[in-house]
Structure formats: C-alpha cells, structure tokens
Amino acid sequence: MTQTLHPRPQFARARWTDLCGSWEFGYDDSDVGRAQRWPERNDVFSLRIQVPYPPESELSGIGDRSFHPIVWYRRTFSASVVPGERLLLHFGAVDYRAEVWVNGHFVVRHEGGHTPFTADVTQALLPDREQVVVVRAEDLPMDPSQPRGKQDLEEHPHKIWYHRTTGIWQPVWLEPVPDSRINSVRWNTEIDRGAIRGSFNLLGVAAGSRLRVAVSLRGELLADDTYTITDTAGREGLTREVLLPRAQMGLDRERWLWSPETPNLMDITLTLTGSDGEDLDSVESYLGFRSVGTSANRFTLNDRPYHLRLVLAQGYWPQSHLAAPSPEALRREVELVKELGFNGIRLHQKVEDPRFLYWCDRLGLAVWAELPAAYGWSDTAVLRGTREWLEVLERDLSVPSIVTWVPVNESWGVPALQTDPRQRAYVQAMYSMAKALDGSRPVVGNDGWEHAATDMITIHDYAGEGATLLERYGDAEAVRRSLKEVQPYYRPVLLPSVVLEHQPILLTEFGGISYQAGEDFWNGYGTAQDEEDFVRRYRSLLDAALASTALAGFCYTQLTDTEQERNGLLTEDRQPKADPAILRAITRRFAAAVPGDVVYGNQSAARQITPES
DSSP states (O other): OOOOSSSSTTTTOOOOOOOOEEEEEETTTTTOOOTTTTTGSSOOOOOEEETTOTTTSEEEEEOOOOOOEEEEEEEEEEOOOTTTEEEEEEEEEEEEEEEETTTTTEEEEEEEETTEEEEGGGGOOOSSSSSEEEEEEETTTOOOOOOOOOBBBSOOOOOOOOOOEEEEEEEEEEEESSSEEEEEEEEEEEETTEEEEEEEEEEEETOEEEEEEEEEETTTTEEEEEEEOOOOHHHHHHHEEEOOHHHHHHOOOOHHHHHHBBBBOOOEEEEEEOSOEEEEEEEEEEEEEEOOEEETTTTEEEEEEEEEEEEEEEEOOTTTSSSEEEEEEEHHHHHHHHHTOEEEEEEEOOOOOOOOOOHHHHHHHHEEEOOOOOOOOOOHHHHHHHHHHHHHHHHTTTTTTTEEEEEEEEETOOOTTTHHHHHHHHHHHHHHHHHHTTTOBBBEEEEESSSSSBBBEEEOOOOOSSSHHHHHHHHHHHHHHIIIIOOOOGSSSSSSSSSOSOOOOOEEEEEEEEEEEOTTTTTTTOOOOSSHHHHHHHHHHHHHHHSSHHHSEEEEHHHHHHHBBOOOSOOOOOOOOSSSHHHHHTTTBBBBTTTTBBGGGHHHHHSSSSSOO
16 A cells, blocks of 8 residues: 555554565464564564564455454565754554564554554664564454444454454554654634634653744645743643634624535644753644534534435455555545535544544534444443543544544444443543543434433434324424334433433434445345435435434435445445435535535424425
C-alpha cells in the first residue's frame, strides 16, 4: 500500500517512513514463540504478508480464514538518529493484543484492536546495520470479552457477522522527532467568541521556549500568535486561546464555519523554538470551526437546526476486510456517500482509520463514531471496553466531522441492561466519560433502544413500508404512542433513568432492503424483486422519514453489501444497485434552502405526500 497521506493527518510531520508492504509472517497456534525466542530469530517465519492487510484477507497474500489466535510479523528497516533526536515506531491499529520487539529488545505492549500505540525505539537501535522489528499479535477468536464489533465468533460468518480481521490492519510508520517536541494537541472551538482553544502536550521543553500557532483559511493568514513557555507549563502542558477576527466572521458565516455543505478547514502550523531562537519542532494540523449540540427537539450544527441524513456503513471490503484496500478507497467511500445524497455516516461497530476521518473533514460528512462491542458481560469486558473507549476519545476529540459519540449499540455486551444495575451503570459511565473528556458533542449511551443515558432518543425500526413508519413516527404524538405501545423489537426504548422531554428523536436504523440476494445470503429486512421494486421501497421508507415532523434525522441501513448481508445501496464492490441520481433525489427530498435542513416550519405540505407518491 503506497501512502499518499500522512497516517495521522491532524498531527503530521514532514519526515516519516512508511513500513507497510511485505513482511515475514508466521502462525503460532501452539503459543511457543516467546519460549522459543522468535523475536531474536530469523528462521521461523515461513510466509510473506502484505501489511496492513489481515491474514484472513485476499490482499494480504495469505487468505487463510480459519482460526489462528496468535500470529507473528518480522521485517527489517534502515534507521539512524542524530544527537537530539528520537525515533518513534507507530502502529495505527493491531487486533487485538500486540507485543513489539526491535533488535530483540522488547519496546511496547498494547491491548485494544482499534486504537493506535507508539514505541520510542531509540535505545534499541544498533549502529551501522539493518534494524529488525518483530510483532506478536494475539486475537482470540472466541473470546466474548474482546471488543470485536461485527467480527464473527464462529469460524464461518453467519447472519450479520463477518470474517475476522487479525493482527496489523492500519498503517505502520517510523517518525524521527526531536527530544524537545510537541507531543500532542487537542482543539476546541467557540464560534460565538471566535475562539480556538489549543491544549498542547510538550516534552523536554525548557522555560523560555516559544510555541508559535499560525492559523490560515484557504491561504489567508487569520492569526499568528506566539506563547512563551514557563517552566511549569513546559512540564505539565499548555492551554492557550487564539482569537479570530470576529467582525469578518459575522459577515460571511459559510466562508468560515465547517459543515458537510461547506467543509471549511483551517490549516494550522505549530512551531516550537528554543529560548535561543533555534527551531526545535514543527507540526502541521487543522481544525473545523463549528459547534454541535441539541436544542428544542433538534440536532444543531453551528447553532442552527440541522437535519441528519445518515447512512450506516460497516467499513468492510471483501478483499481486505476492516483494512481499506488502498488510501484512495477511503476517499472514494466518502465521495460515494455524498453522491447518494447523504450528509453523514454512522460508522457501525468500527473505529475508522484517521485518513477516512480526514476525508470526512475535507469533503464534508457528519460522522457518528461508535465503539465496537464485546459480546459477553464480565469484569474483563468492562475493563477492556472502558480502556478502549478512552483511547478512542483521546485519538479523535479534535476531529471536526465527528458530531456524536456512541459507546454501545443495541445493548450488545450488556444483555441484561433493563434488570442489572451494574450494566446500566456501565452504559451511564461510558456516556459520562465522553461528556467529561469532551463535552462539546452529543452522546448516545446505547443506540437503538433501552436508553439509560443519552442526549438524543434514537430508535431502530425495520418496518417494511413507509406507511408503517409514518404511523409510528409521523408526529410527536405518534412517537409517544409508539414508545409506549409498539416498542420495536419488543424492547423499551427508554429506561426509567431517561424521560422523554426535549431531546431530538432520530430513526438511526431502518430500511435494510435486500436486492439480488439468494439462498446463500442473509436477506435482510425485506427483499426487492427487481431494480424498480428496490427504488419503490427505498422511496417509500425515505419519504416517510423525511415527512415526519417529529424526527430530527435518520440513518438508513446500509451503504454497501457486506459478505452474506445483501442489504446495501451499493454492492460490496461499491457498484450502485439503482441509478445513483434517482437514489440521490430520493435522499435529498424535502431539502430546504438552509443546507442540510428540512423545512421544519412548513412540513404540513410534506406530510400530505404519501410514501408511495
């Protein structure tokens, strides 16, 4: 895989080395690798694999989908550091538990299959020779306490679960960095004040050093501020505000603010200099100047009602599983969503590659970010889920396209949520952690039903016809009646800790129409007979969701077919099942002059349109 974009686009240095490509590879089904000192040997890896594709996938060059709980990787690389520099080894994601050695020296251990980790390998480097990195990945395929999302616990996929992704599945890269450096940054924006707040973690920085923050929009310099680092701030971190020219902002909101329709991104250059004026470090970043929230039953973007038209996406490719087949495929996925008329995407049971989120930022797509689920309730599952959730939040807090956090879906991993106080406490804690660490976005504690803590009421309902959806969710009174009497999937939507008041209500799973399915496939929530029937059913359901005066948005299931699940708008090879222009026109129906919105104040006309019209 040729890298054309930095693996971490919101925190990029110019110097980095891609380590994706051909690695030595071996299975360790008997778990003898540690005892036999595989990190120090070059005679035990009999296979070759293309990183970052999982060994179960075709693009890996192996394509073995049977159970192999422990796998090993090995490759050489050239590297040297000069005085005053360190060498960092980065992993985007390794599923599930990883251990890494460089030249036989253990350098890092990480648990969590969807989040990044880094090792400082400087001390392990050897002079004047090729360096060797070895990775052991452990992914127990039937462990119900591992957050695994849609990866099947069974050997052969069934229903809505898919083949597994084991080991390295996101980029691996090297990065030389200075001893005194910018270690991380987090961005927050306040559009009313015209303020950008940057929280910087600095390493090895002496008192008297300076941090310069230069902010530009489409090449125009907006702000250029320099801050002197005190001794305390240099050790513990630095939080500073940059104020933008508010007078100009008020004249043209759409020129400044980020939205899916106007995805304005402000480019930021961070420069660290020593007290003597010597340049120490430089990082390129960006942000989207926007606010998200809820108000009076509506989801809001930039303090205005915004109607969410989301599509559910599994982020799965037949030839490469959870790994994207190429960097270009990540951009193309965003383009396809927009071409079908949606303004957002619900990332289902997957933490996406940061480069995918970059294209959502750059091209304009609102994102619901969701934690992959474990499938059993236990103390171990609680610890693992909590740890990985915190790492997801830490990684993506500054991503402007993410507008909602979702730690749990449909009570997966918390099957006794109604009756078990511990399971309710877990969901409430995951909700509260997102609010405590972020606070700038809505959080849905358990998407779909059995809400124990949430900022929005979300409902999953796969009714086959639009008339049924209108009957259930056409207006506020219909929604209240349905929550009390219908209870889709025989689950209460609200638990006693959540009272329906002024929260936005969204239909976050519906549709699921299969087309071109068959006996060997899971046929979803209703099967169309031909393309004309497929379009008719899609129009019926979308018209109902859009005609509702009660719904603040929706999420259609789903973007693509995925393995045996044949209910996508696109095939698994990303080909449309009907004319994309027709699908787009249906998705965008009742769109208002305000981008992304529907005419909330004039929906009597919309309600007169039956779903079949």
